[in-house]
Amino acid sequence: MPSLGPAGRGGARRRTRRRMRRxxxxxxxxxxxxxxxxxxxxxxxxGGEEEPAYLGELEKLGELRDKGILTxxxxxxxxxxxxxx
Numbered sequence: 001m002p003s004l005g006p007a008g009r010g011g012a013r014r015r016t017r018r019r020m021r022r023x024x025x026x027x028x029x030x031x032x033x034x035x036x037x038x039x040x041x042x043x044x045x046x047g048g049e050e051e052p053a054y055l056g057e058l059e060k061l062g063e064l065r066d067k068g069i070l071t072x073x074x075x076x077x078x079x080x081x082x083x084x085x
Contacts, residue, residue: 054082 065075
């Protein structure tokens, strides 16, 4: 079987890849990823805007508690759940 030498079995390909990497031409050799976009801070909720959904639910739970349908403990547990506490 004849010897393929350094150019055989991908030798030339490897040399070409090395040259391309040095020149920065390899697509998988891109520089560092771009920085993540900065999130804009949310404006504070003011009186003229819509109230959060959990406020209406808390009011309903308060009414159920006041009517005696829910105990204070049940109300507090559900309130913590809604507020994520």
